[in-house]
Amino acid sequence: xxxxxxxxxxxxKGLLAGSLVAASCAILGVFLVLKRLSLxxxxxxxxxxxxxxxxxxxxxxxxxxxxxVVMISSLGIMKLTQKFRIYGDAAIGIVSAAGLSxxxxxxxxxxxxxxDLLSFLFGSILTVSWTEAALCGGLLAVILILLHVFFRALxxxxxxxxxxxxxxxxxxxxNTVLVVITSVAVVLAxxxxxxxxxxxxxxxxxxxxxxxxxxxxxxxWKAVIFSVGCVxxxxxxxxxxxxxxxxxxxxxxxxxxxxxxxxxxxxxxxHD
Amino acid sequence: xxxxxxxxxxxxxxxxxxxLENISFDVQAGDYVGIIGPNGGGKTTLLKVxxxxxxxxxxxxxxxxxxxxxxxxxxxxxxxxxxxxxxxxFPISAEEVVLMGLAERCGSxxxxxxxxSIYEAMQQTNTRQYVGKLFHDLSIGQQQRVLLARAxxxxxxxLILDEPSTALDASSREMFFNLLGELNQKHGVxxxxxxxxxxEVGKHISKFMYIDKRLVFFGTKEEFCHSPEVAKQLGAFAQxxxxxxxxRHGHCPLGxxxxxxxxx
Numbered sequence: 001x002x003x004x005x006x007x008x009x010x011x012x013k014g015l016l017a018g019s020l021v022a023a024s025c026a027i028l029g030v031f032l033v034l035k036r037l038s039l040x041x042x043x044x045x046x047x048x049x050x051x052x053x054x055x056x057x058x059x060x061x062x063x064x065x066x067x068x069v070v071m072i073s074s075l076g077i078m079k080l081t082q083k084f085r086i087y088g089d090a091a092i093g094i095v096s097a098a099g100l101s102x103x104x105x106x107x108x109x110x111x112x113x114x115x116d117l118l119s120f121l122f123g124s125i126l127t128v129s130w131t132e133a134a135l136c137g138g139l140l141a142v143i144l145i146l147l148h149v150f151f152r153a154l155x156x157x158x159x160x161x162x163x164x165x166x167x168x169x170x171x172x173x174x175n176t177v178l179v180v181i182t183s184v185a186v187v188l189a190x191x192x193x194x195x196x197x198x199x200x201x202x203x204x205x206x207x208x209x210x211x212x213x214x215x216x217x218x219x220x221w222k223a224v225i226f227s228v229g230c231v232x233x234x235x236x237x238x239x240x241x242x243x244x245x246x247x248x249x250x251x252x253x254x255x256x257x258x259x260x261x262x263x264x265x266x267x268x269x270x271h272d
Numbered sequence: 273x274x275x276x277x278x279x280x281x282x283x284x285x286x287x288x289x290x291x292l293e294n295i296s297f298d299v300q301a302g303d304y305v306g307i308i309g310p311n312g313g314g315k316t317t318l319l320k321v322x323x324x325x326x327x328x329x330x331x332x333x334x335x336x337x338x339x340x341x342x343x344x345x346x347x348x349x350x351x352x353x354x355x356x357x358x359x360x361x362f363p364i365s366a367e368e369v370v371l372m373g374l375a376e377r378c379g380s381x382x383x384x385x386x387x388x389s390i391y392e393a394m395q396q397t398n399t400r401q402y403v404g405k406l407f408h409d410l411s412i413g414q415q416q417r418v419l420l421a422r423a424x425x426x427x428x429x430x431l432i433l434d435e436p437s438t439a440l441d442a443s444s445r446e447m448f449f450n451l452l453g454e455l456n457q458k459h460g461v462x463x464x465x466x467x468x469x470x471x472e473v474g475k476h477i478s479k480f481m482y483i484d485k486r487l488v489f490f491g492t493k494e495e496f497c498h499s500p501e502v503a504k505q506l507g508a509f510a511q512x513x514x515x516x517x518x519x520r521h522g523h524c525p526l527g528x529x530x531x532x533x534x535x536x
Contacts, residue, residue, distance in 0.1 A: 156375035167376045168345035
């Protein structure tokens with residue numbers, strides 16, 4: 001059964017792209033969760049709808065249209081918090097509502113897009129192209145290089161932003177790069193789990209890893225393993241039982257989170 | 273003596289309310305400056321502005337270089353009053369926190385030289401026993417000592433501390449201030465310290481800076497203690513500080529040279 005599953009070209013592409021984007025989201029998610037910016041993924045995913053609607057209206061590739069739209073919106077969230085001193089969650093809510101309403105407006109004006117739009121809302125990992133898989137690979141490579149070079153600046157900024165500034169680290173640049181890269185990850189992830197579930201890929205694996213880790217590096221690699229493992233098992237379950245792959249992936253992530261929570265409780269009692 | 277930190281007409285306003293007004297001073301290498309003043313007088317804001325955490329008006333020069341062009345931030349160690357992460361479950365060990373004092377360097381690995389610096393800083397602050405322990409599992413006082421090690425790991429020439437002893441017990445506080453005194457006396461580290469605990473630190477401090485939105489007083493401890501004009505100008509708070517320096521702990525920080533103590 002497993003060899004048959006792995007023999008299909010569309011499954012291979014789905015697994016490759018899904019693994020690459022899941023690993024990217026897991027790494028970025030660790031920093032977003034620790035910086036209490038995890039809901040930014042939710043906001044960006046709503047803005048994705050605008051990009052997808054514009055792309056479908058103009059017959060362009062939704063990925064290429066959504067990347068700049070989501071990037072500009074995420075920078076807008078940062079500007080709202082920095083310049084106008086609006087709380088981060090409120091800024092995310094404002095931009096998210098704007099993105100969703102503009103997307104719905106364009107959809108309504110165009111007379112609806114039927115199945116095309118639905119596939120973006122709920123994910124269609126098995127329709128990923130080789131180009132999109134290569135983009136996912138490029139994204140992960142960029143993240144890994146930045147992580148290696150700026151590991152200390154990133155961890156320091158997450159842990160204690162004022163102290164990081166006193167080390168001469170440009171905290172604003174670190175935050176901007178983090179948010180811009182997350183924008184690209186969010187857009188590439190909507191093919192995997194769908195617009196509605198993107199934020200789960202950014203939040204659940206890091207939270208699971210945080211429950212069962214003792215060092216920062218452990219959190220990073222455990223989040224990646226949990227996330228990629230859930231993509232593989234989720235796609236396999238979806239293939240076996242003919243259910244939506246995005247939902248299966250997220251349900252697997254929730255199962256891992258429950259296990260980690262149980263494990264941390266048991267460990268906590270042992271330590272007590 | 274060379275200038276370590278020089279400010280000219282430094283001002284800061286928060287939502288149109290003046291917090292600091294035209295503050296000018298020059299801290300020399302080897303000074304141990306106790307920054308005092310009433311609550312809300314702008315002491316913490318002053319430290320934030322000189323460290324670039326808040327943007328003020330006026331001129332700040334670190335080691336003769338305007339702060340906008342200053343690059344050698346490793347020369348400055350900073351310890352805040354309270355760690356912003358003290359309540360969170362950030363998964364990081366004590367020694368990883370100390371390593372953050374070298375965060376301006378690139379790369380994810382740790383060199384042998386850096387490891388040596390980390391263990392030296394932890395030895396100095398008596399925190400080596402916390403190696404391998406999660407930072408958030410330590411008590412607030414233990415965390416504060418680890419954060420002092422983080423401030424020391426780059427072997428700074430200046431230490432800036434904002435009421436660092438608030439969370440420490442009596443023995444840790446004594447160790448803490450003795451260490452600061454040793455760093456200042458033996459290694460020539462310049463120290464700027466916000467404190468209300470003038471009695472205990474008084475024996476180490478060489479200069480006082482009194483901030484109440486404006487720079488009310490900046491001078492030697494002797495000038496501060498013995499000038500009746502200062503007491504008159506500064507009012508009840510300064511008199512309380514002088515009383516504290518002379519009486520509370522049964523010793524005078526000026527030792528035998530203090531005319532007032534011998535007079536008493």
